[in-house]
Amino acid sequence: MTQSSVPFLPFVRPDIDEETIRGVADVLRSGWITTGPQNQAFEAALSEFCGGRPVRAFNSGTATLEIGLRIAGVGPGDEVITTPASWVATANVILETGATPVFADIDPQTRNIDLDLLEKAITPRTKALIPVYLAGLPVDMDRLYAIAREHKLRVIEDAAQALGSTWKGERIGKLGDIVSFSFHANKNLTSIEGGALVLNNEEEAVLAQKYRLQGVTRTGFDGMDCDVLGGKYNLTDVAARVGLGQLPHLERFNAQRKKLARAYFAGFAGGVAEKLGVGLPLADFENSNWHMFQITLPLERLSIDRAGFMGALKERGIGSGVHYPALHLFSLYRARGFKEGMFPHAERFGATTVTLPLFTQMNEGDVARVCRAVNELCEQYGR
Numbered sequence: 001m002t003q004s005s006v007p008f009l010p011f012v013r014p015d016i017d018e019e020t021i022r023g024v025a026d027v028l029r030s031g032w033i034t035t036g037p038q039n040q041a042f043e044a045a046l047s048e049f050c051g052g053r054p055v056r057a058f059n060s061g062t063a064t065l066e067i068g069l070r071i072a073g074v075g076p077g078d079e080v081i082t083t084p085a086s087w088v089a090t091a092n093v094i095l096e097t098g099a100t101p102v103f104a105d106i107d108p109q110t111r112n113i114d115l116d117l118l119e120k121a122i123t124p125r126t127k128a129l130i131p132v133y134l135a136g137l138p139v140d141m142d143r144l145y146a147i148a149r150e151h152k153l154r155v156i157e158d159a160a161q162a163l164g165s166t167w168k169g170e171r172i173g174k175l176g177d178i179v180s181f182s183f184h185a186n187k188n189l190t191s192i193e194g195g196a197l198v199l200n201n202e203e204e205a206v207l208a209q210k211y212r213l214q215g216v217t218r219t220g221f222d223g224m225d226c227d228v229l230g231g232k233y234n235l236t237d238v239a240a241r242v243g244l245g246q247l248p249h250l251e252r253f254n255a256q257r258k259k260l261a262r263a264y265f266a267g268f269a270g271g272v273a274e275k276l277g278v279g280l281p282l283a284d285f286e287n288s289n290w291h292m293f294q295i296t297l298p299l300e301r302l303s304i305d306r307a308g309f310m311g312a313l314k315e316r317g318i319g320s321g322v323h324y325p326a327l328h329l330f331s332l333y334r335a336r337g338f339k340e341g342m343f344p345h346a347e348r349f350g351a352t353t354v355t356l357p358l359f360t361q362m363n364e365g366d367v368a369r370v371c372r373a374v375n376e377l378c379e380q381y382g383r
Contacts, residue, residue, distance in 0.1 A: 002042050009369070010319040011336050012186040015253065015360045020245025027241045035213075035311040038237035042244050043196070049247065049312045050198050051174035053207035058212060061160040061182025061195035063233040064091040066198055067211045068178040069128065071144045072154035074099050083113035084160070084328040084346040086132040090158050093325055101321060103328055105343040110282050111294075114345075133162040135323075136188070136291035137284055141167040145176065156180060161291040163189050163195045164254045168287075173198045183243055188257065188289055189250050191376050192245035257290035264356070265294050267371030273378045276301055277371035279352075286301065289326065292323060295374070296352040304381040310354060316373045319357060326350035 027038055039057055046319065058064045072141065074080060076098035082090055084103045094101040101182040104117040111134050129148060131139045138159075157172070159165070161184035165172045173179045177200035183191040199205050207228070210217060215230035246253075266285055267376050268274050279296035282288075297306055304312070310320045326346045330336035354369050 002005040006317045006369075008317045008319065009357050009362070009366055010359075011321045011355055011357045013359045014185050014190050015249070016190070016242065017245065017249070020242055021246065023241045023245055024238055027237050030237075031119050033215060033238050034236050035234040035240075036237045038227040038240040038244065039235050042191075042235075042247075045244060045247050046196050046198075049173070049258065050179075053174070053289060054199045054202055054206040055195050056199065056205055056212065057191075057243075058197065058233045059235050059239070060091060060193055061180060061184060061234070062093060063117040063212075063231070064180040064182070064197040065089065065156060065158060066096050067208055067233065068156040069093060069097045069130075070118065070211055071101070071199070071207055072128050072155075072156060072178060074127050078124065079123060079125040080128045080130060081118055081121050082130040083132050083134075083268055084326045084343045085111060085113075085134060085324060085349055086158065086327060087160075087324055088327045088330060088332075091333065092129060093152060094197070099331070099341075100125075101333075103338070103343055104285060104348045107245070108349070109347045110137060110139070112137060115140060115143050117192070121152070121153075122147075122151050126151065126153060128156055130156050132158040132160075133165060135281060135294060136162045136289035137166045137282065138165055138167050138172055138287055141316065146147045148177070154178070154183050158350050160184075160195070161187065162289060163187065164250050166287050167322075178204075179231045183239075183246075188253055188291055189243065189246040191235065191239040191246070194239050194243060194270075234264040253360050254289045256362075257358060258285055260358055260362055260364070260367055261285070261290040261293055262310040263367040264371065266356075267368055269373070271371065272375045272382065276378045278374065278378065290358065293356050293358045294341050294358060296349060297354060299352055301383060302378070302381045303383050304377075306352065306354065309377060309381075313373055318370055318373055321355035322353060323351060323355045324353075 009223040043055050070329040074097050078099040079102045079104045085106045091101040104121045157179045159172050162172045181196045183194040200306045212233045215226045215228040247329045277298035
């Protein structure tokens, strides 16, 4: 078989079954396509998944983070501590509230925020913490909430990638403070675009609903009031129906991802890439949902840069991604005084990481193909 005859393997592909597609068509035919009964059913299903906690759905995981901060009372004059190793939305939402983002470097083993450094970053102005569960791996939840309790801080968990992940056998979202999930097309469960906010009580849920749609409260047939400044963040019934169709399959999806991740570790064991120093993620098969499989390249030992490496993978019919450049080095944050050298572990990770294909329709042969390509490139360009 020639290289050109091998199907292209993207780094991600959503898994949407025919029943869900038919369900979406039914929603389109129903005449009610914006927020309505499907959204309510999706929220109820997510609430059950999260142990009965109130859940409200939104049109993105970015909206959920911002609204979570607003519900926590974060605003101008406050500081919020988070990680520089995340999608830039994690910090942008802090700016949206008028608060100041404060970063703490990552633990190079877990690639999540270093909780020792997080605690050292707390000041009298700190109002909240946003830990990020990169690639679906939670931080040490016991330690996180011990810090939050000691310093009387709110926690908005950026669990965008962690639906179905656990901590000591309990699902992320079932415990804790405010929890934010994303259902973007590349997530373990998708609603095409969307997200959900897991809240502590009905009072927070009502406030979330207000923020979700212009701060409006309706009563009876014609009563309407607006008492907070909200936005336009509601999830459509079309998107909610996709999410509803996905949720019953989540356990199977995550089990397949774990199986593929194990195959990656086996495929790299003892190979050229491992010997050259290609970095692998923490092999946590108890808590992570294996949203992504990310390697780091030992660029100092390669005669090719990361873009060239990714291009060479593409020539072999293999897609890849970058998740994530250290966000404090973006122009928006450099203008606020951040610069190279402030968070060296996040900077090194952001400059060398490559996300390899991982999605439910893959098989172990696909993983072997990727591992073989990475090893061949390390052999070709290693020095």
